[in-house]
Amino acid sequence: MNLAVAPTEPVLAIVLPAALDGSLGTNRASGGHRQIAADTDVEAVRLWLAEYSASPHTLRSYRKEAIRLLLWATQTLGKPLSSLTREDFLFYERFLAAPTGDWADPERPRRGRTRRLFEGPLSERSQHQALGILSGLMTYLVSAGYLAGNPLALRRGRTTSARRSRRVERYLEHALWDHVLASVEQWPRLTERDEQHYERSRWLIRLLYHTALRVSEAAHAKAADFYQRRGKWWLHVIGKGGAEGEVPVGDALMADFARYRAFHGLSPVPAASETGPAVMSIAGDDARHLTPAAIYLIVRDVFRRAADALDAIDSIGATTLRRASTHWLRHSAASHQADAGTDLRFIQKNLRHASIETTGIYLHAEDDRRHAQTTHVPSAQETSGPPGNRPA
Template identity: 70%
Template sequence: MQEELVEPEDHAAAAAFLPLPALPPALDGRDGANRARGGIAQTSARNDIEAVRLWLAEYVASPHTLRSYRKEAVRLMLWSTNTLGKPLSSLTREDFVLYEQFLAAPSADWADPERPRRGRERRLFDGPLAPRSRRQALGILGGLFNYLVAAGYLAGNPLALRRSRMPQAARSRRVERYLDQALWQQVLDGIDAFPQDTPRERQHYERCRWLIRFLYRTALRASEAAQARAGDFERRRGRWWLRVVGKGGVEGDVPASDELMADFARYRAFHGLPGTPAPGETRPVVLGVAGKDERPLTSTAVYLIVKTVFRRVADRLEADDPAGADTLRRASTHWLRHTAATHQADAGTDLRYIQKNLRHASIETTGLYLHADDDARHERTTAAPNMQLGDIAR
């Protein structure tokens, strides 16, 4: 089970809460070559560990993001101090060229399978990082350095000089991490095949059934679903809406269909609750398995429930649909967001509405979910009468 992170009351408490590796005093960044000199600092951080800990504290409410960001910060600090003998606050653009090469081919001791997965002596790599993973790692670190520059801790961001090497074709590539209509129906059918013989099995079944439908019909992120409260559903002009606070604190409204509200009423009735949520009701939309604990789930818990559902359905499909089973084993909560957007686009929903539903800043991002034109082009092309070689010669 993944560690559960409890949100501290403030960033100072959060900073003390986050574990990071100890560094020797000579390499703690207190006198780093890239430290900001003069000016008014926006943080009291005295060394690199304190500065990085403050940055991580900004993400303490998003456990999945926090773990990912902490992993990249730890990798960089250990590589910098162990390989270069430099603190993080002395790194240059040339150092990051070497680091990117290291990510593509980490030395054997960094990926030693004999090392444990947890603890101070754990291995930090399973092997070389793929190009996409390297871009993601450096993007996260670029965000870290931007933050430390804005905080007045560093003088500059060496990663700001890095030229993006992502080809245009990759930037415009369609989103492919979604379930097609047939596989989505297999997921729904698979959940209905879950055992329900004992009260505990029935509780698990009802929660899985509701959570999967809730994520699909609202296209919420895992963190948004975990924090959603019953009172966030509100009725306006005879229609239900779900109020959502997403990434960066951006608020939005998502249409709630009659089907979604019927599924919600069923789920609440199973736990002895009124079918219609009350205005201002603080009870979580997704309850603990027994329905008694009114604390919201963590985004990690939502993620693990969905992964378990996909794995169980994949096991059921393995014999008859191995390709579908493989897809489900790779799928996660974010695939349901992509699936919802793709199915809406395939059904002809106006792209502007999908953009608002997903709360995308740019409609170009939403356009990556348009697959219907590609499907039609493929069908028209492959369905055309086959030309004979003789016809071509004439």
């Protein structure tokens, strides 16, 4: 099986065999007025992806799913995307739950032309997200007059309320988060490079946790995005789809920011005219931003080291940390704010959720109280009191 894809895709750089390029796909629309000039599947998908060029995080996520489907359809089924049927997508759903062979081969690199396209089986939630993205692609191609129909439109969906009724699980309990912070302080700092890595990692995990930023938002954040209003600090954020928001910033985080900047010889407080990033390269280069992938790897390294330090005394906690990633810090921030009694409407604004129902999945404290009151069964003595007070 050949899983070769271009090492970098400006939008979508992938080459399919001429016989499988989709120009003769059985689901191609005939007649009518075409809204796009594309005549092959790759050209059509490239135009769909271009609609998301202003949102790098969304573009990366959508491109990943498009590449997976294009390669799977042509290499596993020997069919172009524009010939896929509902039965084919049922097969693809089963594949997402258990990708095998080269698709998830741990010996393959994570990057480059021959990279593996899966880390392993997708969770139910990730499967649903992948198929939702692909359904959006197919709907776009139908609306553009490229495809005759969307096979995924026949898929039986789950209701929004059912999907969101379960509490989020990918977050760190308070004690585990405290351990992560403490473990970073134990890192050896024998060289200048060690010091630089320590200071950047220390600042980055605090930034992600206290602001609940997505990894792409942190990658593009500028120092000048921190600003004061009425004596309070805020962070201006450009999120998914270019949506703008603002997040409250406490004095503790600003003190950590001042420390990080001072380490690199910068003023404690950024000037409004600064163009440098909020998180710099390891040597403090303020001329370029880190990539989301670099931030992801830094955070994973922090969690890995914290897990290693915890192995001997808490293997379950160590296992949790080895699963954790950047998005866990966003979930942890929301969960901890909810535990502290922060108004749910404020958490919704801090995370920039469109619906407060989404924010409701972080209300763990309410579940804890319900669990305690439900599972605590009073003893006979508790219910009847001292012997002399028992009813006859």
